[in-house]
Amino acid sequence: YGLWLDYSPVENPQLKTQIDPLFSGFFFFGESPTYDVIRKELDIAGQKMLGKTPIYSKERLAQSKVWLGTREQLSQVLGLQQQVDIRDLGEDGFWMGPIDFQGKTYFTIVGNRPIGVLYGVFDWLKTIQTGAFDPRLQKSDSPKVRLRMLNHWDNLDRTVERGYAGFSIWDWHKLPGYIDPRYIDYARANASIGINAVSLTNVNANARILTTDFMKKAKVLADIFRPYGIKVFLTARFSAPIEIGGLKTADPLDPEVIAFWKNKTDEMYSFIPDFGGYLVKANSEGQPGPHEYQRNHAEGANVLADALAPHDGILIWRAFVYSHELDEDRHKHANLEFEPLDGKFRENVIIQVKNGAIDFMPREPFHPLFGAVKSTNLGIEFQITQEYLGQATQLVFLAPMWEEVLRSRTYRPTSASTVAGIIDGSDSGQKLTLMAGVSNIGTDRNWTGHLFGQANWYAFGRQAWDHSLTSAQIADEWIKMTFGQKPEVLSKINEILLGSHEAAVNYMMPLGLHHIMGWDHHYGPGPWVTGGRPDWTALYYHQADSMGIGFDRTASGSDALGQYAPELVNAYADPNQIPEKYLLWFHHLPWDFEMKSGKTLWEEIGLHYDQGVKTARKMKESWSSLESEIDPERFDHVRQLLAVQVSEAEWWRNSCLLYFQTFAKRPFPEEIEQPE
Numbered sequence: 001y002g003l004w005l006d007y008s009p010v011e012n013p014q015l016k017t018q019i020d021p022l023f024s025g026f027f028f029f030g031e032s033p034t035y036d037v038i039r040k041e042l043d044i045a046g047q048k049m050l051g052k053t054p055i056y057s058k059e060r061l062a063q064s065k066v067w068l069g070t071r072e073q074l075s076q077v078l079g080l081q082q083q084v085d086i087r088d089l090g091e092d093g094f095w096m097g098p099i100d101f102q103g104k105t106y107f108t109i110v111g112n113r114p115i116g117v118l119y120g121v122f123d124w125l126k127t128i129q130t131g132a133f134d135p136r137l138q139k140s141d142s143p144k145v146r147l148r149m150l151n152h153w154d155n156l157d158r159t160v161e162r163g164y165a166g167f168s169i170w171d172w173h174k175l176p177g178y179i180d181p182r183y184i185d186y187a188r189a190n191a192s193i194g195i196n197a198v199s200l201t202n203v204n205a206n207a208r209i210l211t212t213d214f215m216k217k218a219k220v221l222a223d224i225f226r227p228y229g230i231k232v233f234l235t236a237r238f239s240a241p242i243e244i245g246g247l248k249t250a251d252p253l254d255p256e257v258i259a260f261w262k263n264k265t266d267e268m269y270s271f272i273p274d275f276g277g278y279l280v281k282a283n284s285e286g287q288p289g290p291h292e293y294q295r296n297h298a299e300g301a302n303v304l305a306d307a308l309a310p311h312d313g314i315l316i317w318r319a320f321v322y323s324h325e326l327d328e329d330r331h332k333h334a335n336l337e338f339e340p341l342d343g344k345f346r347e348n349v350i351i352q353v354k355n356g357a358i359d360f361m362p363r364e365p366f367h368p369l370f371g372a373v374k375s376t377n378l379g380i381e382f383q384i385t386q387e388y389l390g391q392a393t394q395l396v397f398l399a400p401m402w403e404e405v406l407r408s409r410t411y412r413p414t415s416a417s418t419v420a421g422i423i424d425g426s427d428s429g430q431k432l433t434l435m436a437g438v439s440n441i442g443t444d445r446n447w448t449g450h451l452f453g454q455a456n457w458y459a460f461g462r463q464a465w466d467h468s469l470t471s472a473q474i475a476d477e478w479i480k481m482t483f484g485q486k487p488e489v490l491s492k493i494n495e496i497l498l499g500s501h502e503a504a505v506n507y508m509m510p511l512g513l514h515h516i517m518g519w520d521h522h523y524g525p526g527p528w529v530t531g532g533r534p535d536w537t538a539l540y541y542h543q544a545d546s547m548g549i550g551f552d553r554t555a556s557g558s559d560a561l562g563q564y565a566p567e568l569v570n571a572y573a574d575p576n577q578i579p580e581k582y583l584l585w586f587h588h589l590p591w592d593f594e595m596k597s598g599k600t601l602w603e604e605i606g607l608h609y610d611q612g613v614k615t616a617r618k619m620k621e622s623w624s625s626l627e628s629e630i631d632p633e634r635f636d637h638v639r640q641l642l643a644v645q646v647s648e649a650e651w652w653r654n655s656c657l658l659y660f661q662t663f664a665k666r667p668f669p670e671e672i673e674q675p676e
């Protein structure tokens with residue numbers, strides 16, 4: 001279970017002839033702890049791909065084959081400014097390609113910093129793993145987003161909030177004395193896809209993580225991750241001044257509270273000099289926050305930001321706020337609170353916004369905060385753990401969903417702006433940029449519970465690095481690195497991956513339906529659920545009645561739509577113009593509303609649910625046909641889970657359709673399998 005870093009043996013003889021000599025002569029133009037981990041990676045890769053221990057030339061430059069170093073290191077020795085100019089590639093970028101020197105050619109990987117060299121090495125190894133290596137190829141690459149971050153929702157007792165892959169990999173009990181080898185594999189995997197920041201603990205935070213004992217434990221992890229370019233963040237509980245500081249208040253304007261955060265933060269940096277900063281969930285779902293003291297989110301965030309600023313730390317403050325007592329439509333809450341605070345947050349604050357306004361639904365339109373503020377750094381939060389998408393039981397490839405969100409046009413600040421352009425700064429102008437993903441990693445042998453959960457971890461890193469990559473490109477890389485390059489394996493798994501998200505949307509919540517899952521566990525269907533709070537009933541979201549179905553968020557309803565740019569308001573206010581995938585998200589419509597297909601809304605709902613089941617069945621059949629191509633262990637693991645997925649897709653379809661039929665009182669379309 002080496003993830004995508006299994007490095008299977010190179011079988012192609014031509015590739016082998018090209019690669020083999022390279023592993024006999026690596027030359028590093030300097031020293032760095034990051035170069036030590038590069039050597040370790042090359043040792044693993046050399047052994048596994050070629051059965052060969054790499055040779056590192058120290059003195060004999062002329063006998064080497066592969067050169068590695070920073071631009072500065074190389075140019076000091078060789079004066080190479082002419083051939084390699086990577087200044088524009090920023091702190092993390094790299095260049096690789098052949099360099100001619102004194103009549104010989106050397107394959108060279110160069111970065112502005114050692115970490116760029118590591119990223120380049122992983123990219124080079126990937127070209128070997130995917131059969132794309134070309135010794136004449138020149139390539140440069142750099143990330144579009146500065147912080148590419150995993151958010152673990154891991155508790156100190158090792159349970160994981162919405163974790164479906166076992167327990168937390170952080171063994172706080174044995175830290176700081178014992179280093180689990182998994183920490184290193186975890187760092188390798190993250191670095192290989194460009195992830196450079198991790199928040200170790202649950203956003204529903206425990207203040208104990210900020211005590212001296214836990215700082216010592218976190219320091220060990222930070223030391224392990226540092227050569228891999230990964231910075232540690234921790235979640236800060238807003239009431240920590242009371243809980244671990246012995247104060248009577250956590251009021252952010254209280255001088256003692258200000259001093260508490262300053263001292264705590266200084267102490268943290270004495271253990272972890274490059275500590276990333278804090279991630280905070282405040283005044284959300286019962287978490288403490290500034291509202292208890294009649295202070296707003298900016299006042300709350302700024303006290304922590306000020307404590308971090310002298311150390312160049314970053315404060316990430318979440319915008320996942322809603323109030324079940326007040327909200328007529330929870331969709332609107334974040335904009336109502338955060339838009340008036342635009343410009344009031346310190347420069348080192350990033351507001352972390354979920355991709356949609358409700359909560360990681362199978363499909364959501366992008367969050368209306370993107371494009372709504374001018375002077376606030378916004379980061380995006382995706383959820384890799386599939387809380388509402390079959391958890392670790394179902395195969396749902398999330399890259400197409402993230403791609404859809406990132407490419408959505410916001411029409412603000414300019415008519416060409418997209419969500420991606422807001423968060424990478426190209427449209428918004430912000431310098432501090434962030435893409436975060438809620439981790440799906442745990443102690444399970446395969447790391448992610450479902451083998452294909454690995455594809456989502458991989459895809460998140462790749463999209464955070466470069467959101468212009470397509471889901472198909474990412475799928476192709478992951479499949480080759482995980483299952484090899486046989487064309488049949490490649491094309492079938494590719495089709496399975498790329499169709500899986502739409503399938504899940506169809507059999508769970510098609511046409512803009514949302515939040516109709518079972519209460520609390522969030523797993524199976526539950527459109528009939530009447531839960532403990534007004535906004536926790538599924539009825540609040542689907543609003544089915546004898547007349548029709550859907551949530552009216554246009555001006556005649558909650559007007560959440562009015563929080564988007566006028567271009568979107570105009571297009572989406574009209575049920576005949578809005579993309580049908582968002583129809584019931586914004587409209588309450590009669591069961592007989594005529595769809596683009598000419599069929600009624602009721603019929604289309606039935607057809608979508610049925611299509612979801614059919615695709616799930618096809619995924620299962622397609623996988624079964626690969627039995628002879630895939631090792632029995634992984635084959636059987638996925639085969640069993642796909643069988644469960646098909647029966648659960650049927651469960652979703654049958655129960656949702658039968659339930660909605662009690663309002664619609666119409667027969668199911670003839671062409672679908674009749675639910676029972």
Ligand code: GCU
Binds near residue numbers: 161285359
């Ligand atoms: C969801 C999830 C919670 C989580 C919350 C959050 O509501 O169910 O477990 O704490 O999101 O993102 O803060």
